[in-house]
Amino acid sequence: MNRINPLYIVVLLVLILLFSMFKLNNAKDDLKEVKKSYEIVNNLSTKLKDLKGAYSDKKKIEKSLKNILSNKILKNSSLEYTFKKSSLKIYTKKMDINSLNFLMSKILNNNYNINILQIKSLSDTKASLKMEIKW
Amino acid sequence: MSIILKVKKDLILVMKFNNKYKTIFLDLNSDSFEIKEKINIILSPALYWVKKIKLPVSSIRDVKKLLPSIFEDTLPDGEYSYSVYKANTESEFFIFAYEDKKILKVIEEKNISILNVIGIYFAQSELSNIDSAMKIDEKQSLYVKDEIVILVPCCWLEEKGELNLDLLTLSKNKINIEQFAHIIDMKSLYKFSIALVLLIILVFTELFITLQKIQNVYDLKEVVFEKYNLKPTIFQNKSMLKKYTKIDEKQIKIREYLSYILTIKLKENEKITFINVTNKKIIVHFNGVDSKKTNHIILKFKKNTIKFNLKFKNNTMQMEILL
Numbered sequence: 001m002n003r004i005n006p007l008y009i010v011v012l013l014v015l016i017l018l019f020s021m022f023k024l025n026n027a028k029d030d031l032k033e034v035k036k037s038y039e040i041v042n043n044l045s046t047k048l049k050d051l052k053g054a055y056s057d058k059k060k061i062e063k064s065l066k067n068i069l070s071n072k073i074l075k076n077s078s079l080e081y082t083f084k085k086s087s088l089k090i091y092t093k094k095m096d097i098n099s100l101n102f103l104m105s106k107i108l109n110n111n112y113n114i115n116i117l118q119i120k121s122l123s124d125t126k127a128s129l130k131m132e133i134k135w
Numbered sequence: 136m137s138i139i140l141k142v143k144k145d146l147i148l149v150m151k152f153n154n155k156y157k158t159i160f161l162d163l164n165s166d167s168f169e170i171k172e173k174i175n176i177i178l179s180p181a182l183y184w185v186k187k188i189k190l191p192v193s194s195i196r197d198v199k200k201l202l203p204s205i206f207e208d209t210l211p212d213g214e215y216s217y218s219v220y221k222a223n224t225e226s227e228f229f230i231f232a233y234e235d236k237k238i239l240k241v242i243e244e245k246n247i248s249i250l251n252v253i254g255i256y257f258a259q260s261e262l263s264n265i266d267s268a269m270k271i272d273e274k275q276s277l278y279v280k281d282e283i284v285i286l287v288p289c290c291w292l293e294e295k296g297e298l299n300l301d302l303l304t305l306s307k308n309k310i311n312i313e314q315f316a317h318i319i320d321m322k323s324l325y326k327f328s329i330a331l332v333l334l335i336i337l338v339f340t341e342l343f344i345t346l347q348k349i350q351n352v353y354d355l356k357e358v359v360f361e362k363y364n365l366k367p368t369i370f371q372n373k374s375m376l377k378k379y380t381k382i383d384e385k386q387i388k389i390r391e392y393l394s395y396i397l398t399i400k401l402k403e404n405e406k407i408t409f410i411n412v413t414n415k416k417i418i419v420h421f422n423g424v425d426s427k428k429t430n431h432i433i434l435k436f437k438k439n440t441i442k443f444n445l446k447f448k449n450n451t452m453q454m455e456i457l458l
Contacts, residue, residue: 005314006324013331020338027345034352037369041356044376045363051379055386108390113382117389117412 054111058086061135064110073102079129087115090131097125107133156253158300160271162286167246174247175254175305177261179271180286182241183233184210185259187282189226195219198228206232213237220260220308222282229259235313249314258284260308262298269298388458392417395435402431408451417456424452 053060065088068074069081077095081088095103100119107114116132159168162179184206192198202217210232218231242249258277262269262284268276270289277298278287313321359365366372389412396407396419409420421432426447436443436456446453 006321006328010324010328010331013328013335017331017335017338020335020342024338024342024345027342027349031345031349031352034349034356038352038356038359041359041365041369041372044369044372045359045365048365048372048376048379049363051376051383055379055382108393111383111386113386114389114412115414117410119410121406121408 055113056135058135061112061133062088065112065133068103068106071102074099077103086135088133090129090133092129094122094126095129097127100127100129103129107131158303158305159247160258160298160300161241161245161247162271162275163241164272164274165245167244170247170251173251173253175256176242176247176252177256177258177300178233178238180258180277180284182238183231183257183259185257185283186230187222188228188230190228191226193226195221195228198230202230202232205230216310216313218257218308218310231257231259231310233310238312239314254305254309255312256305256309260306261303265298269296271298385458389417392441392456392458395439395441399432399435415458417458419454419456421452421454423450426452 055061062083065083069079069090074095077092077099079090079092079095081090104119113134114131115134116130118128118130120128122128156173156175157170158175158177159165159170160179161176161182163181165179186205188205190198190201192201198219199217202219203215206215206217213234214236215232216235218233219228221227222229238255239249242252262277263279263282265277265279265284268278268287270276271286274289275286276289278285360367366375393410393412396410396417401407401421402423404423406422407419408422409418411418424432424447429445429452432452432454433443433445442457444455446455
């Protein structure tokens with residue numbers, strides 16, 4: 001006749017219910033946190049991908065810069081340029097204003113990381129240029 | 136043959152099991168017991184109502200359904216439980232009505248802990264084989280009349296001896312006393328318990344689904360890490376993003392300020408002779424500028440709250456714009 005009081009079973013069930021609800025609540029909070037963290041990672045990765053693509057994609061940047069520098073307009077500008085591991089240095093003692101305008105419009109209208117830019121006017125139509133672009 | 140042997144073996148086991156525990160006879164007039172060990176109880180006929188009845192049904196389950204209505208007119212007011220077992224003859228049953236609360240009260244009054252009670256039996260099922268009156272105390276005897284075990288005063292019959300339960304083998308007609316039925320409505324409690332169990336199942340199901348969703352988001356996160364070739368920790372990635380955002384902001388500023396500079400409407404004798412973009416500032420030299428008339432140059436910078444410094448050297452205005 002050693003029977004368990006049914007009320008104890010009900011109390012136990014209530015406790016199990018409370019425990020499961022507590023766990024569920026925690027899990028829901030965790031889900032919110034995890035979703036939030038996923039959103040952060042997703043946004044972060046998209047931004048990072050865009051910015052890395054714009055400023056540190058070596059192949060892409062080198063290719064587009066070579067394209068610009070090989071343009072006919074710049075042929076008479078006696079540009080000296082050196083591609084290094086993570087930068088490009090451009091230098092000329094004298095270039096005409098049209099070539100300068102062409103070069104600057106190409107550089108400024110694209111996402112290049114201009115580290116140094118020095119333009120010195122020599123006359124109304126001539127200028128010297130020193131520039132470094134990094135990636 | 137093997138079946139008979141098995142039955143005999145089972146019977147021996149039951150006897151051994153029953154003999155393990157002491158059996159006592161419980162009556163309203165019993166003295167208090169000083170028992171600390173486990174026991175079986177045989178209820179005195181004073182603690183239950185019994186009838187031998189013939190019914191046109193064969194199963195005990197069918198009889199059980201009829202018991203409340205059979206006893207309806209004979210029992211005094213009270214909360215009764217019912218029990219039944221088959222008699223030796225076909226379609227005949229011994230039916231019982233008893234008050235759990237009353238039995239529990241007597242057990243308690245006789246100083247017996249309910250935790251020590253292994254089983255409770257009716258005198259009817261256990262002692263119907265006594266062949267003459269058996270004395271149970273100074274005032275009462277047990278006697279079997281028309282197959283019904285009854286309680287009679289001592290002096291009515293000549294007793295053969297006192298009731299000895301030591302060698303008694305108990306039957307399988309044990310009853311369950313509802314210890315808590317008088318405290319709570321068991322049906323409501325069962326319904327409530329079922330509702331609770333269903334709720335628990337529901338909550339656990341939702342918990343399982345939520346945990347699954349968490350796992351899915353983790354998996355998606357891993358996919359993003361692999362797809363974008365991210366560094367292992369968020370901290371490292373944030374630091375990288377910070378570095379590139381800084382570069383981006385600086386480059387946007389350089390282009391914005393250069394655009395301001397190159398769109399200034401200079402006066403006839405004024406011209407830009409030098410532009411130098413460094414890590415932290417842009418330096419611009421304006422030639423031929425009157426130091427008192429610089430508004431047309433600095434207006435845009437002031438409007439856009441851009442920090443700058445002006446210096447005049449000879450005929451040149453040196454403008455330093457902070458990045």
